[in-house]
Amino acid sequence: MSTSHASPRPLSSIGRLILALILPAMLAACDTQSAEKAPRPDRPVLVATVHFERLSPERSFVASIRPRIESDLGFRVSGKVARRLVDVGERVGAGQPLAALDDTDLRLQVDQAEAEQRAATTALAQAAADERRGAELIKKGWSTDATYDRQKAAAEEARGRLTHAQRALELARNNLSYATLAADTAGVVTATMIEPGQVVAPGQAAIRVARLDAKEAVVAIPEALVERARSGTATVTLWSNADKRYTAQLRELAPAADPATRTYLARFSLPDAGEEVALGMTATLTLAEPGEERVARLPLSALFDQGQGPALWSVDEKTGALALKPVTVKAYDSRDVLVTGGVEEGERVVALGVQKLDPKDHVKTVQALTF
Template sequence: MRHLLLLAPLALAGCKAESAPQPEAERPRPVQVAEVHLAPATEAHAFTGVVRARHEADIAFRAGGRITARLVEVGQKVVAGQPLARIEEADLSLAMRAAEADLSAAEAQARQAAAEASRSKALRAAGHVSIAYDDQRIAAARSAAERAAATRAALDLARRRLDYALLRAPGNGVVTALLAEAGQVVAEGQPVFRLANPEERELVVQVPEAAVARLAAASAAAQFWAHPGLSLPARLRELAPQAETALRTYTARFALPEAPDWIALGMTGTVLTEAPGETLATLPLSALHDRGEGPMVWRVAEGRIAAVPVEVVSLGEVTAALRGALAEGDRVVALGPQLLDPTSRVRIAGLRAAATLR
């Protein structure tokens, strides 16, 4: 009897062990998942700049001197050949007269040398002079003729320089800058005006380093502060091969093939670009989790979960664009990822739309 009493508690304990419920940790947890859909992202940028002429040049005198008259104003339209400014002609006139005198002297010497060579030829034929003497006279005549040709060219150059005293417009355009004033002494080639041709206008902007790579493949449109609701097509025509030293940005020039007449030089405009980017996954913000090693998501496969590190490219109101080792159709935990760990077993309780809160 005593032995039966000792065995009774053991039997009751065994019955309780057999009827104990399964531990909560071993049960698969119901989770909502979202399917991964990959799509190329669009990189959009906006660059603000000013309208410039495609053809713009600094105009300078081709001779040095003191400016005696300025004949145009900034903003004035000019045509090819129109006088712009004039420098003092006195020094240039004296140089031309000196060249004329040099030419007269050289021609006289050439005539004298030619006459001596002719007489030497006759004397040589009669046997009165040697061959060497005759050769010297011929060489002197040729040298005098070449000196006369050189002074003739110098006279032509002096006449041209006198004509350069009047600065003329090389083509049609608008005077955009005044770089020298009447009374100022300028050197040959020193800029006096800046002339722009407004027929071809461009929007010049500064592009940061991060946006340079895909700029050539991007579609572009231009908007102007003068007409905020109007968008005009733009095309990248030129991109600087080297960054500016001060700003560390690249100068880009966007052509405006359909620019209306109201777009004036110096206006402020914005270039809007859109370029196809890399393929990214869009998932709900609630799917993101950080266990101290950076952003990650839980990928669900066969009742198990695995951590997939991701990089957040951009954040929206309810979704995030992610870069990581995710494939099309992968299922990730969409709600409560912070409640799970790598040993958790899960079962899919519902499929959540990746880009919504439903």
């Protein structure tokens, strides 16, 4: 007995039409689910680095380190230089001998003054004895008043001569001590203007000594920045060590401009300067406005505002995540915006395409701009 199987019936035209309509919709749904499950690629963005600076730019000038007090020392008596005991660059202490004169004549003057003092002392002793005897004789009636008056006058004259001799001896000894030129205070020798054998006059500059306890930066200030020099904040950096800053305070400002350069000579004291700040070093003096607000200059295209206030998209460097941060705007320029708060120094913010970003997006930096 044979078994017969019925062959499948072909789809009708209506069935084929329904299948044609349902199949694309099913495929589209599958594609949508796959797209939702697939991670979105990181969007490349252009970022700017936040850098805060003063609203007005700082101005820098070349300065030199000088001592606040630098004195030309000289002998107080005339004479011939016998010895010069120091050279340029040597450090000296207070009272240290620097040079000496030939003191032969000065010693003779001391000997002469001592002899005059001895003679005046002897004369006074004789006159005083005569005065005492005259006083006894006049009491007994054996002498006249005129004789006693002469004896008293001679004694007074002897006393005056002794005082004169004593003062002359003190002056002679002082002059002998002036034959040695000594440093008034500790410092360093910056110049020597005498040599052995040279005859010098009283007060003539012999050796220049600079004190090391007070140093300052000397700089020429243009007339347009004189007011900033008076009221601004000043700092000094050495060319030999640009990483360390020293606080500077205006100590002296020339009352008139130099006729050739039209600049004003200014002296800034350096209270924190140590041994590493040597005299004659070249330095950079920087002037800034006092108490000025610091701002970050960023492109206008980085600003995001949808009616809730200005904000910036901050980028996490490690993960690429975005964070919308409200900021405080100081002012707007033609191409830039000045921000005073809301972001930190060195932070990266999106500079272009901020309107197309979403907090769920992850981005990657393709270029960084510093403002």
